[in-house]
Amino acid sequence: xxxxxxxxxxxxxxxxxxxxxxxxxxxxxxxxxxxxxxxxxxxxxxxxxxxxxxxxxxxxxxxxxxxxxxxxxxxxxxxxxxxxxxxxxxxxxxxxxxxxxxxxxxxxxxxxxxxxxxxxxxxxxxxxxxxxxxxxxxxxxxxxxxxxxxxxxxxxxxxxxxxx
Amino acid sequence: xxxxxxxxxxxxxxxxxxxxxxxxxxxxxxxxxxxxxxxxxxxxxxxxxxxxxxxxxxxxxxxxxxxxxxxxxxxxxxxxxxxxxxxxxxxxxxxxxxxxxxxxxxxxxxxxxxxxxxxxxxxxxxxxxxxxxxxxxxxxxxxxxxxxxxxxxxxxxxxxxxxxxxxxxxxxxxxxxxxxxxxxxxxxxxxxxxxxxxxxxxxxxxxxxxxxxxxxxxxxxxxxxxxxxxxxxxxxxxxxxxxxxxxxxxxxxxxxxxxxxxxxxxxxxxxxxxxxxxxxxxxxxxxxxxxxxxxxxxxxxxxxxxxxxxxxxxxxxxxxxxxxxxxxxxxxxxxxxxxxxxxxxxxxxxxxxxxxxxxxxxxxxxxxxxxxxxxx
Numbered sequence: 001x002x003x004x005x006x007x008x009x010x011x012x013x014x015x016x017x018x019x020x021x022x023x024x025x026x027x028x029x030x031x032x033x034x035x036x037x038x039x040x041x042x043x044x045x046x047x048x049x050x051x052x053x054x055x056x057x058x059x060x061x062x063x064x065x066x067x068x069x070x071x072x073x074x075x076x077x078x079x080x081x082x083x084x085x086x087x088x089x090x091x092x093x094x095x096x097x098x099x100x101x102x103x104x105x106x107x108x109x110x111x112x113x114x115x116x117x118x119x120x121x122x123x124x125x126x127x128x129x130x131x132x133x134x135x136x137x138x139x140x141x142x143x144x145x146x147x148x149x150x151x152x153x154x155x156x157x158x159x160x161x162x163x164x
Numbered sequence: 165x166x167x168x169x170x171x172x173x174x175x176x177x178x179x180x181x182x183x184x185x186x187x188x189x190x191x192x193x194x195x196x197x198x199x200x201x202x203x204x205x206x207x208x209x210x211x212x213x214x215x216x217x218x219x220x221x222x223x224x225x226x227x228x229x230x231x232x233x234x235x236x237x238x239x240x241x242x243x244x245x246x247x248x249x250x251x252x253x254x255x256x257x258x259x260x261x262x263x264x265x266x267x268x269x270x271x272x273x274x275x276x277x278x279x280x281x282x283x284x285x286x287x288x289x290x291x292x293x294x295x296x297x298x299x300x301x302x303x304x305x306x307x308x309x310x311x312x313x314x315x316x317x318x319x320x321x322x323x324x325x326x327x328x329x330x331x332x333x334x335x336x337x338x339x340x341x342x343x344x345x346x347x348x349x350x351x352x353x354x355x356x357x358x359x360x361x362x363x364x365x366x367x368x369x370x371x372x373x374x375x376x377x378x379x380x381x382x383x384x385x386x387x388x389x390x391x392x393x394x395x396x397x398x399x400x401x402x403x404x405x406x407x408x409x410x411x412x413x414x415x416x417x418x419x420x421x422x423x424x425x426x427x428x429x430x431x432x433x434x435x436x437x438x439x440x441x442x443x444x445x446x447x448x449x450x451x452x453x454x455x456x457x458x459x460x461x462x463x464x465x466x467x468x469x470x471x472x473x474x475x476x477x478x479x480x481x482x483x484x485x486x487x488x489x490x491x492x493x494x495x496x497x498x499x500x501x502x503x504x505x506x507x508x509x510x511x512x513x514x515x516x517x518x519x520x521x522x523x524x525x526x527x528x529x530x531x532x533x534x535x536x537x538x539x540x
Contacts, residue, residue: 076207077207086206088204089204089329090204090206091202091204092326096320102330106333110334113391116323116334118393118395119305119308119324119335119394121316121319132321
């Protein structure tokens with residue numbers, strides 16, 4: 001089937017809309033669907049995503065922190081304005097200094113999660129290792145309950161109790 | 165070591181072996197790490213970048229990685245060598261054509277590479293043939309542990325391993341599998357695969373060629389989220405859910421072609437054979453596209469017992485792999501080899517000089533003709 005708009009490409013997006021009992025169908029190719037605003041591009045360039053997210057940040061007052069886009073990191077001189085251009089941070093401290101404005105972006109990039117629960121360096125403190133392990137186990141527990149694997153869930157709960 | 169020592173051969177992860185290798189070409193895991201006490205690269209002076217480079221190079225070269233390793237100064241390498249390393253998936257395009265002092269440590273069998281001063285101070289990767297993500301994960305974790313004993317990585321208990329771009333934060337892990345999905349493409353169902361990948365929050369890229377455009381029906385899928393999920397969970401999602409699902413999709417499309425549209429299947433394979441065996445000028449895109457159909461035909465015969473007129477004549481061309489008298493028998497390994505060796509930088513490096521586009525198309529066609537006409 002050809003696209004209804006350009007009449008050239010194969011229609012790959014088929015839309016059925018029912019408004020007030022009236023049924024309408026649309027058959028479009030991906031390009032025309034994108035132009036009509038029906039679908040989004042498959043891969044959004046990271047810079048676009050970052051600048052859009054930062055542009056929709058709450059204002060400084062709302063956050064209760066005086067964050068000017070020109071606030072710079074005392075360790076590396078990094079500013080948020082640079083981040084929207086380059087999409088990379090300047091040093092490890094930026095994650096602390098710019099935590100608030102960065103958090104929505106981090107959340108968005110990682111399916112709403114903002115706390116690490118993977119590998120911890122052997123040299124890290126015992127407490128860090130323990131906390132990360134607990135987080136990891138709790139996540140596995142939630143997944144086990146969701147998939148109704150109660151045997152695994154019970155084992156994980158015991159393990160959590162033992163550590164905690 | 166000279167790159168020409170490896171450029172004539174195929175790397176292990178692309179030799180057609182490994183579990184599910186008819187569809188899953190290879191598995192790759194990459195970790196992004198930064199050194200504590202140094203700024204990220206965009207804020208480092210060239211002098212500081214050189215210090216990081218030396219520190220990491222010396223460390224990596226002294227590790228026992230179970231294979232001979234060599235070091236390559238990427239910023240000093242000529243353009244052809246850089247393109248060669250990108251074609252071989254040993255370094256990224258960003259690393260090849262980036263700025264500042266940077267280098268790569270490469271294991272001779274090419275299953276391990278470290279990029280120093282790419283976007284992060286250190287990116288290490290392990291590549292294996294077929295579906296072997298668990299093995300990749302074990303090996304890269306071991307190497308990461310060895311490095312970590314000798315230096316301190318930038319790490320926070322909240323955000324995990326700290327990376328220059330927040331999209332790699334946490335585990336810093338990128339798990340990728342390279343897939344061959346010709347039947348989904350021919351049957352017009354590749355969009356379904358893209359949509360499914362998008363729903364699972366996976367990134368899809370082409371395996372060969374520049375940017376995200378897929379050539380020759382090869383796709384690479386990788387995780388996007390790296391924070392708040394452990395390395396094991398990501399690997400297990402790939403091995404238990406994602407890969408089996410994609411393999412099932414592609415196999416269903418292959419069965420559908422065979423049972424409902426055998427003429428379409430035979431037309432693709434016969435045309436590919438005819439063109440590849442006779443063409444005198446062939447572009448890299450066209451070669452990938454046509455070789456992809458031969459690869460599918462051979463695999464359908466091997467794994468599904470498919471027997472159509474075109475597949476049978478392809479197999480005749482292929483000979484029997486057990487036939488010791490026919491050393492040139494066409495195998496999946498041979499086809500994979502052609503995929504790799506006919507890439508532009510491979511062609512020129514093996515030829516010993518830079519060629520223009522027409523020169524490359526002539527040479528590419530000659531290599532393919534000679535490989536596919538061994539029986540005549």
